[in-house]
Amino acid sequence: MNEIRVGIVGLGRLGKVHAHNLAYNVANATLYAVCSPLDSEIEYAKNELGVKVGYTDYEDMVKDEQVDAIFIVSPSGLHCTQIQLALKCGKHVFSEKPIGLNIDEINETISVINQYPNQKFMLGFMRxxxxxxxxxxxxxxxxxxxxxxxxxxxxxxxxxxxxxxxxxxxxxxxxxxxxxxxxxxxxxxxxxxxxxxxxxxxxxxxxxxxxxxxxxxxxxxxxxxxxxxxxxxxxxxxxxxxxxxxxxxxxxxxxxxxxxxxxxxxxxxxxxxxxxxxxxxxxxxxxxFSQAFINEANDFIECILTDRQPSVNAIDGLxxxxxxxxxxxxxxxxxxxxx
Amino acid sequence: MNEIRVGIVGLGRLGKVHAHNLAYNVANATLYAVCSPLDSEIEYAKNELGVKVGYTDYEDMVKDEQVDAIFIVSPSGLHCTQIQLALKCGKHVFSEKPIGLNIDEINETISVINQYPNQKFMLGFMRxxxxxxxxxxxxxxxxxxxxxxxxxxxxxxxxxxxxxxxxxxxxxxxxxxxxxxxxxxxxxxxxxxxxxxxxxxxxxxxxxxxxxxxxxxxxxxxxxxxxxxxxxxxxxxxxxxxxxxxxxxxxxxxxxxxxxxxxxxxxxxxxxxxxxxxxxxxxxxxxxFSQAFINEANDFIECILTDRQPSVNAIDGLxxxxxxxxxxxxxxxxxxxxx
Amino acid sequence: MNEIRVGIVGLGRLGKVHAHNLAYNVANATLYAVCSPLDSEIEYAKNELGVKVGYTDYEDMVKDEQVDAIFIVSPSGLHCTQIQLALKCGKHVFSEKPIGLNIDEINETISVINQYPNQKFMLGFMRxxxxxxxxxxxxxxxxxxxxxxxxxxxxxxxxxxxxxxxxxxxxxxxxxxxxxxxxxxxxxxxxxxxxxxxxxxxxxxxxxxxxxxxxxxxxxxxxxxxxxxxxxxxxxxxxxxxxxxxxxxxxxxxxxxxxxxxxxxxxxxxxxxxxxxxxxxxxxxxxxFSQAFINEANDFIECILTDRQPSVNAIDGLxxxxxxxxxxxxxxxxxxxxx
Amino acid sequence: MNEIRVGIVGLGRLGKVHAHNLAYNVANATLYAVCSPLDSEIEYAKNELGVKVGYTDYEDMVKDEQVDAIFIVSPSGLHCTQIQLALKCGKHVFSEKPIGLNIDEINETISVINQYPNQKFMLGFMRxxxxxxxxxxxxxxxxxxxxxxxxxxxxxxxxxxxxxxxxxxxxxxxxxxxxxxxxxxxxxxxxxxxxxxxxxxxxxxxxxxxxxxxxxxxxxxxxxxxxxxxxxxxxxxxxxxxxxxxxxxxxxxxxxxxxxxxxxxxxxxxxxxxxxxxxxxxxxxxxxFSQAFINEANDFIECILTDRQPSVNAIDGLxxxxxxxxxxxxxxxxxxxxx
Structure with missing residues (x-):
């Protein structure tokens, strides 16, 4: 495996930045799927970024066997459940900050992360x-x-x-x-x-x-x-x-x-x-931070390819x-x- | 009266700055007297700054009828008593910061200042x-x-x-x-x-x-x-x-x-x-702050000559x-x- | 055609910069071939940049039918003849500055460029x-x-x-x-x-x-x-x-x-x-100028794909x-x- | 002699700067006389700068025995003749730049300067x-x-x-x-x-x-x-x-x-x-250059008092x-x- 297929959830302002980088500026990554409730955003991803598959349901995307890794750029309140679901489906996960909005759900998410030590989890502190x-x-x-x-x-x-x-x-x-x-x-x-x-x-x-x-x-x-x-x-x-x-x-x-x-x-x-x-x-x-977003995505992909733990982890989020x-x-x- | 005769107490590092300014850079001021426990400092003032009179005792200087205004650049612990004494002897007073080291003596000093409303008091917040x-x-x-x-x-x-x-x-x-x-x-x-x-x-x-x-x-x-x-x-x-x-x-x-x-x-x-x-x-x-020290001294002298209250007062010190x-x-x- | 296959000649300091960009940072471009007299440089290109074909002879590379465009990053004295040869073989050409070392050979090159109006020529004034x-x-x-x-x-x-x-x-x-x-x-x-x-x-x-x-x-x-x-x-x-x-x-x-x-x-x-x-x-x-080199290569590829004349041309070189x-x-x- | 009495000719924009400095900011100098064709400028000098004597005729001023040194801040075309006249009347001379407008009159002025080696001549390159x-x-x-x-x-x-x-x-x-x-x-x-x-x-x-x-x-x-x-x-x-x-x-x-x-x-x-x-x-x-003007005037006065040659001389002007x-x-x- 030397090309990581990525599915992204969330195509708002920052989601578009990540999606564009994954499509064009990140080595060894393919932006394969997107998930959004808006048809217009899915169309955008297909037409402008060459994305193959568009999902309106997150669960469908994380179950897609073609997808290796998930980028979570959804509203903050959804991060914890989406992280957990992606991990349970065997995906590597990159999540935007914050990891969650309250300490309990973050702790629960950390325990799930710990159950999947072979999957990479990285938090988006791009600075x-x-x-x-x-x-x-x-x-x-x-x-x-x-x-x-x-x-x-x-x-x-x-x-x-x-x-x-x-x-x-x-x-x-x-x-x-x-x-x-x-x-x-x-x-x-x-x-x-x-x-x-x-x-x-x-x-x-x-x-x-x-x-x-x-x-x-x-x-x-x-x-x-x-x-x-x-x-x-x-x-x-x-x-x-x-x-x-x-x-x-x-x-x-x-x-x-x-x-x-x-x-x-x-x-x-x-x-x-x-x-x-x-x-x-x-x-x-x-x-x-345009270049920092590219650099962090490159690092995440490299962590997967070289089996290295990301330097920014869930404890940093907690x-x-x-x-x-x-x-x-x-x-x-x-x-x-x-x- | 259009030349203010100043006596300065304290000729340490900052004292020398004030003394030099009063001797050379302040309009309508004459550095007339200095007070220092050290002969060498008095000699310096006479030779370098053209000062007429040197005192080793502060009380003697504030009683000198030739002196119109006192500059206090002594150790902080002496400020309050020296301010009070100078005011009681009828002098205008410029004191370096801090006005004092504890609230009680500052309050006492303020009440003395208030007893001499025709004499100017200014605190050295030169910035x-x-x-x-x-x-x-x-x-x-x-x-x-x-x-x-x-x-x-x-x-x-x-x-x-x-x-x-x-x-x-x-x-x-x-x-x-x-x-x-x-x-x-x-x-x-x-x-x-x-x-x-x-x-x-x-x-x-x-x-x-x-x-x-x-x-x-x-x-x-x-x-x-x-x-x-x-x-x-x-x-x-x-x-x-x-x-x-x-x-x-x-x-x-x-x-x-x-x-x-x-x-x-x-x-x-x-x-x-x-x-x-x-x-x-x-x-x-x-x-x-070399120029600021000159400006504040000029302002103090001008306050005296034009009968204006200094903008930095004892309450600022308190x-x-x-x-x-x-x-x-x-x-x-x-x-x-x-x- | 929406992926331009590029062959590059010259893998010195600047050649490596261009080669790396074409391999990783330029949209719709593939670094397909390299030409260098040094085996070590060809090995580098194959191992680090995923290049398919290595040439030691420039003429062989410009005759390769798989190659759409040539990047010239060779010594300045070779630019003019290499530009002309590539154009005659039907390739688009990007050449590093200077276009040539004397006015006669530059003028001759310009007349060759003018004979191939459907092929793009761009000069590397990356600033x-x-x-x-x-x-x-x-x-x-x-x-x-x-x-x-x-x-x-x-x-x-x-x-x-x-x-x-x-x-x-x-x-x-x-x-x-x-x-x-x-x-x-x-x-x-x-x-x-x-x-x-x-x-x-x-x-x-x-x-x-x-x-x-x-x-x-x-x-x-x-x-x-x-x-x-x-x-x-x-x-x-x-x-x-x-x-x-x-x-x-x-x-x-x-x-x-x-x-x-x-x-x-x-x-x-x-x-x-x-x-x-x-x-x-x-x-x-x-x-x-790291980003400028990427930007100019992107522009060159885009000129080819959208049939637009590059903004930096041979007259600028002359x-x-x-x-x-x-x-x-x-x-x-x-x-x-x-x- | 430890207070130099200065007469200034010219009270335009720069003349006023020099006059003010000589009155207030230059050690061991007194602005004693001014020369101007305008009554209003003479009045200004008397009222604002404490000048004793006002002249409308330059020759009268340079013949005033109370005057030790002349500051020339008149129109450039007058510098050479005014410098020569002042020197011949025994005065030290500070002249604003340029020393003159043509090479002949500058050379003539230099030969006059050389005849009065005991009088200081300084040119106003204040930078x-x-x-x-x-x-x-x-x-x-x-x-x-x-x-x-x-x-x-x-x-x-x-x-x-x-x-x-x-x-x-x-x-x-x-x-x-x-x-x-x-x-x-x-x-x-x-x-x-x-x-x-x-x-x-x-x-x-x-x-x-x-x-x-x-x-x-x-x-x-x-x-x-x-x-x-x-x-x-x-x-x-x-x-x-x-x-x-x-x-x-x-x-x-x-x-x-x-x-x-x-x-x-x-x-x-x-x-x-x-x-x-x-x-x-x-x-x-x-x-x-407000402070530079003060510094150069101080230096000129010091040159006179300490019998030192000014560092900026007529050759610099030439x-x-x-x-x-x-x-x-x-x-x-x-x-x-x-x-």
């Missing part, structure tokens, strides 16, 4: 596959920064999505700002330090859209994290970034500091005009979710929470 | 007079950033002072990392937002010098602040900055973000060599000290503290 | 497919910079190749600094302005390796170009860049300025350490070579040369 | 006193860049002055773009390299205001310079910079590159808003003017000119 983050990780491991003492992570979505978020907040369930936006940052903190979070305090402020107070949602929030060895974590999350998609990570060590995307430069262009000296900015996550939920609770109670 | 901070303040006031939701402040001293700090920690009393390093940042948060801090959590980690744990001092610390209107504050303070003197302030508003000294650029030079693309950095506070002490307590108890 | 250059081109075409008045182009190779260049200079024929390094820059100037160069003056200086004077080679050179409508061009070329691979392009227009890779940032990482604030740098052209040769002559005579 | 340039000079002298091979200098004035320049071009005599704008850059090239220019070619283009062609003026120009030891110089000069006042200098050496004001950052502020990541820019020369005039001639003839 770990971004070249900038890998460059930073390498420097950390070489000791260039000394011992890490503080990590600061910003994850702020562009303002252009905020209007519609405000409209649907309350009816939809985002999981809260920290689960929705900071989960990648929490994973990065664990990845860089190898430590777990022990205490958090989270706060927030609604200023442009005070009506978000009523539905328990946040425009901008911040959390401070105390890790096992006292390393400090700072999270800033938000939905109101006028300059685009601001994902920034800072590592402070005893020998130096390092920032990944200190400002979210879109490219190598600098413009000088009546506004001053201007660097254009990344506008959204598919733009910022632990990061625990911290995100602790932030949510801390914000709601305005108290320190022990994870 | 408010730095052109970069003033440029940012102006943008905030014009509404360019919208409503402020979060302020992040870094104040990290260069590593080259850390070795000696570790040696003397315990014997000397720094007041703790937050009082020592973050007091300017706390003042900035109050200045930019017009809000008071209501809750804090402070944490820290000693990694290069774990022996600091034993004397209750910190290499690096962080605090999160909740302000009256829920605006968020983040403080990072430290003593171990290998690239120099890192003072950075970020304002996040509903319409934009702004950073002052995102990286502590020393000048307009960019070097490209085997290390990559390198911007040299500011190495210490006299370098970074409130910022309260927050610094709350950070200290929070760190020591590892609890949320209400200010 | 036109780099996203940063495309972003700039788009702004120029939207009029964001107004009318262009000056273009400045730097192309400086890393110092680590200089030692060996000095060793072999004289025996090898680089074509001279301007043909070797500036040809891409000359193409960019023509591409951005739509103008041809009318006059040039080129100068140079050998300082680290004065022995290059003896063999007529240059460590660093500069040329100034006057274009048809008086737009100004400035070229700086070199072989002694200690910070890596410095390719920078500046556009000055009546409404603004724009720089592409003002400094050759390797990634989004900023490091602060004892050297100051450091941005790591790109080290060589395969790193800097005109840029004329200017490079004029720079060489100008430097040698220290005179203004009319192209 | 040599700017801390960024001094920092760069220091690195060059320490050998950090190796041998210099190329210097690139940009001097582009803000667009907001262009409209009025176009209106008065022809009637006024700017001396041409290179004499008007590049003279500082030419001085910098001589200062950094210690070499004289031997050959130049200058070109230009009028695009926004083509009517400038008719009066022999330029919106934007460029010149390439070959120095005595083959070091290369590149000048870009202009009057149409939309982002402010762009003065940038680059040094390329055998060991590294260095840029002073790669972009003309106004301060340490970075703004992120709907335009992207924005650095505000310097808007004009009094802003960009040689830089020669090169500027060669650029003008080269542009007019579109030929290479040997200086």
């Amino acid at each position: 770990r596959f971004d070249k900038d983050y890998l460059y930073a990780k390498d420097l950390v491991e070489k000791g260039e920064l000394g011992d890490l003492t503080l990590i600061r992570c910003y994850g702020i979505d562009p303002s252009d999505g905020l209007e519609s978020f405000v409209k649907f907040a309350g009816s939809s369930n985002s999981g809260g700002l920290f689960a929705d936006m900071s989960i990648h940052d929490i994973d990065l903190i664990r990845w860089f330090t190898g430590q777990e979070v022990k205490k958090v305090w989270a706060i927030g402020k609604n200023a442009a859209y005070k009506e978000l107070d009523d539905v328990g949602e946040l425009e901008t929030g911040a959390a401070m994290l105390q890790l096992g060895d006292n390393t400090m974590g700072i999270l800033v999350a938000g939905r109101n970034c006028h300059h685009g998609y601001h994902v920034e990570t800072e590592l402070i060590g005893t020998k130096g500091m390092l920032r990944i995307a200190q400002v979210p430069e879109k490219n190598l262009v600098t413009i000088m005009n009546e506004h001053g000296v201007v660097r254009p900015t990344s506008q959204n996550f598919p733009e910022r 632990e990061s979710t625990k911290v995100a939920l602790a932030c949510k609770e801390s914000y709601e109670k305005n108290q320190l929470i022990t994870v | 408010r007079f730095d052109k970069d901070y003033l440029y940012a303040k102006d943008l905030v006031e014009k509404g360019e950033l919208g409503d402020l939701t979060l302020i992040r402040c870094y104040g990290i001293d260069p590593s080259d002072g850390l070795e000696s700090f570790v040696k003397f920690a315990g014997s000397s009393n720094s007041g703790g990392l937050f009082a020592d390093m973050s007091i300017h940042d706390i003042d900035l948060i109050r200045w930019f937002t017009g809000q008071e801090v209501k809750k804090v959590w402070a944490i820290g980690k000693n990694a290069a010098y774990k022996e600091l744990d034993d004397v209750g001092e910190l290499e690096t610390g962080a605090a999160m602040l909740q302000l009256g209107d829920n605006t968020m504050g983040i403080l990072v303070a430290g003593r171990n900055c290998h690239h120099g003197y890192h003072v950075e302030t970020e304002l996040i508003g509903t319409k934009g973000m702004l950073r002052i000294a995102q990286v502590p650029e020393k000048n307009l030079v960019t070097i490209m060599n085997e290390h990559g693309v390198v911007r040299p950095t500011s190495q210490n506070f006299p370098e970074r 409130e910022s000290t309260k927050v610094a002490l709350a950070c200290k307590e929070s760190y020591e108890k590892n609890q949320l503290i209400t200010v | 036109r497919f780099d996203k940063d250059y495309l972003y700039a081109k788009d702004l120029v075409e939207k009029g964001e910079l107004g009318d262009l008045t000056l273009i400045r182009c730097y192309g400086i190779d890393p110092s680590d190749g200089l030692e060996s260049f000095v060793k072999f200079a004289g025996s090898s024929n680089s074509g001279g600094l301007f043909a070797d390094m500036s040809i891409h820059d000359i193409d960019l100037i023509r591409w951005f302005t739509g103008q041809e160069v009318k006059k040039v003056w080129a100068i140079g200086k050998n300082a680290a390796y004065k022995e290059l004077d003896d063999v007529g080679e240059l460590e660093t050179g500069a040329a100034m170009l006057q274009l048809g409508d008086n737009t100004m061009g400035i070229l700086v070329a070199g072989r002694n860049c200690h910070h890596g691979y410095h390719v920078e392009t500046e556009l000055i227009g009546t409404k603004g300025m724009l720089r592409i890779a003002q400094v050759p940032e390797k990634n989004l990482v900023t490091i602060m350490n004892e050297h100051g604030v450091v941005r790591p740098t790109s080290q060589n052209f395969p790193e800097r 005109e840029s070579t004329k200017v490079a040769l004029a720079c060489k002559e100008s430097y040698e005579k220290n005179q203004l040369i009319t192209v | 040599r006193f700017d801390k960024d340039y001094l920092y760069a000079k220091d690195l060059v002298e320490k050998g950090e860049l190796g041998d210099l091979t190329l210097i690139r200098c940009y001097g582009i004035d803000p667009s907001d002055g262009l409209e009025s320049f176009v209106k008065f071009a022809g009637s006024s005599n700017s001396g041409g773009l290179f004499a008007d704008m590049s003279i500082h850059d030419i001085d910098l090239i001589r200062w950094f390299t210690g070499q004289e220019v031997k050959k130049v070619w200058a070109i230009g283009k009028n695009a926004a205001y083509k009517e400038l062609d008719d009066v022999g003026e330029l919106e934007t120009g460029a010149a390439m310079l070959q120095l005595g030891d083959n070091t290369m110089g590149i000048l870009v000069a202009g009057r149409n910079c939309h982002h402010g006042y762009h003065v940038e200098t680059e040094l390329i050496g055998t060991k590294g590159m260095l840029r002073i004001a790669q972009v003309p950052e106004k301060n340490l502020v970075t703004i992120m808003n709907e335009h992207g990541v924005v650095r505000p820019t310097s808007q004009n020369f009094p802003e960009r 040689e830089s003017t020669k090169v500027a005039l060669a650029c003008k001639e080269s542009y007019e003839k579109n030929q290479l000119i040997t200086v």
Whole structure:
């Protein structure tokens, strides 16, 4: 077997990114099947991506003997059951984050994963596959920064999505700002330090859209994290970034500091005009992490082909979710929470 | 009266900066007298700065009828009594931060200040007079950033002072990392937002010098602040900055973000060599804030000459000290503290 | 036909880049055959890239009926004859720059190209497919910079190749600094302005390796170009860049300025350490233009599949070579040369 | 004598800068007299700067026995005669650049200067006193860049002055773009390299205001310079910079590159808003070089007090003017000119 046939569930914004990569940019992978409730999405996959089979029922797809591996890019609430079903049908599984929305179902999913040790399971923390983050990780491991003492992570979505978020907040369930936006940052903190979070305090402020107070949602929030060895974590999350998609990570060590995307430069262009000296900015996550999504899919396929365990696993999903939920609770109670 | 005769107490590192400015760079001021226990410092002032009179006793200087105004740049523990004495002798007073080390003596000092409404009192939060901070303040006031939701402040001293700090920690009393390093940042948060801090959590980690744990001092610390209107504050303070003197302030508003000294650029030079693309950095506070010290002294003299109240007053000293002490307590108890 | 079978000649440093892209990153292309005098390179292609057929004789490869298109990445002196031969055998042709080394053989090649209008010919000016250059081109075409008045182009190779260049200079024929390094820059100037160069003056200086004077080679050179409508061009070329691979392009227009890779940032990482604030740098052209090479190959394949003429053609090769040769002559005579 | 009494001639834009500095920011100097044909300027000097005496006739001022030194900030055409007159009356002289407009009168002035070796003469190339340039000079002298091979200098004035320049071009005599704008850059090239220019070619283009062609003026120009030891110089000069006042200098050496004001950052502020990541820019020369003007005046006064020769002398004025005039001639003839 040296070409992995993949079936994908979910063809929304991020689903389309994964589907396109699997069709064109991932070595030794074929995008064989898609599953979507929408005919138009299935047609798209057949016409644009050369997909052979379209399913409207997930169970049918995971039972297709031609399919080797499943990509789950469905709504977060479905991840746990879809992971379990795919594993039980003998498939390798890649799931987008979060692994699940509550701790019980995640734990149950982990026990299922553990029953199928010969099938690969990988969670979509794609930043770990971004070249900038890998460059930073390498420097950390070489000791260039000394011992890490503080990590600061910003994850702020562009303002252009905020209007519609405000409209649907309350009816939809985002999981809260920290689960929705900071989960990648929490994973990065664990990845860089190898430590777990022990205490958090989270706060927030609604200023442009005070009506978000009523539905328990946040425009901008911040959390401070105390890790096992006292390393400090700072999270800033938000939905109101006028300059685009601001994902920034800072590592402070005893020998130096390092920032990944200190400002979210879109490219190598600098413009000088009546506004001053201007660097254009990344506008959204598919733009910022386009290559990281390709890299993680390549790695997943390679894990299958070379029988290697993926580096991002279900425990990473469990632990990061625990911290995100602790932030949510801390914000709601305005108290320190022990994870 | 259009030339103010100043007497200065304290000729240490910062004292010399103020003395030099008063002698050469401040309009309508004459550095008339100095007070120091060291003959060598008095000699220096006479020879290098053209000072007429040298005192070894502070009380003698404040009683000198030729002196119009006193600059206090002595050890922090002396500020309160020296402020009070100078006021009682009819002098205008400029005092370096902090106004005092405990709340009681500060309150007592404030009541003395209030008894002499015709004499000017100004506290040395010089960052408010730095052109970069003033440029940012102006943008905030014009509404360019919208409503402020979060302020992040870094104040990290260069590593080259850390070795000696570790040696003397315990014997000397720094007041703790937050009082020592973050007091300017706390003042900035109050200045930019017009809000008071209501809750804090402070944490820290000693990694290069774990022996600091034993004397209750910190290499690096962080605090999160909740302000009256829920605006968020983040403080990072430290003593171990290998690239120099890192003072950075970020304002996040509903319409934009702004950073002052995102990286502590020393000048307009960019070097490209085997290390990559390198911007040299500011190495210490006299370098970074050299012009701000001149500006604040000019402002103080102008306040006297034009009978205007200084914009930085004793209440600013009181409130910022309260927050610094709350950070200290929070760190020591590892609890949320209400200010 | 919706999968183009490609044969590549030349598996040196750049040849390997193209071969790898054709094998893995180019949609609708199969790397079917390679041609190399070295068995080891053919083995590499078969084992690593899944190539079916290896040739040691170029004529054999271009006569292979299974091959639809030829990629020429051989030494510059062979380009013209290999282009002509491939066209005569009915193949589409992609050739690396330069199209040739002298004007006569280029003109002859162009007349052959013109005899096969149904076969695509494309020249490898990959910068036109780099996203940063495309972003700039788009702004120029939207009029964001107004009318262009000056273009400045730097192309400086890393110092680590200089030692060996000095060793072999004289025996090898680089074509001279301007043909070797500036040809891409000359193409960019023509591409951005739509103008041809009318006059040039080129100068140079050998300082680290004065022995290059003896063999007529240059460590660093500069040329100034006057274009048809008086737009100004400035070229700086070199072989002694200690910070890596410095390719920078500046556009000055009546409404603004724009720089592409003002400094050759390797990634989004900023490091602060004892050297100051450091941005790591790109080290060589395969790193800097990795995605551009993929994009141009994709475009070439798409041109074939959709029967579209490539945007980079033989005239671009001819005109840029004329200017490079004029720079060489100008430097040698220290005179203004009319192209 | 330890307080130098200065008389200044010319109270235009730059004259006011010098006058203000002499009144307030220069140690051991007193602004004693001013000379201006306008009563309003004399009144300004008396009221705002505390000047004692106002003259409408230059000869009267230089004969005033109370005056020790003369600052010449009058129109360029008057510099030579005013320098000579002041020297003959026994005064020390500081003259703004250029020293003169033609080579003959400059040579005559130099011979007068040589007759008064005990009086100081200094020319106003203030960039040599700017801390960024001094920092760069220091690195060059320490050998950090190796041998210099190329210097690139940009001097582009803000667009907001262009409209009025176009209106008065022809009637006024700017001396041409290179004499008007590049003279500082030419001085910098001589200062950094210690070499004289031997050959130049200058070109230009009028695009926004083509009517400038008719009066022999330029919106934007460029010149390439070959120095005595083959070091290369590149000048870009202009009057149409939309982002402010762009003065940038680059040094390329055998060991590294260095840029002073790669972009003309106004301060340490970075703004992120709907335009992207924005650095505000310097808007004009009094802003960009405010401290350099103070430093050069301090140095001039110190030269007098310590009987030291100023580092910028009349020969610097002569040689830089020669090169500027060669650029003008080269542009007019579109030929290479040997200086």
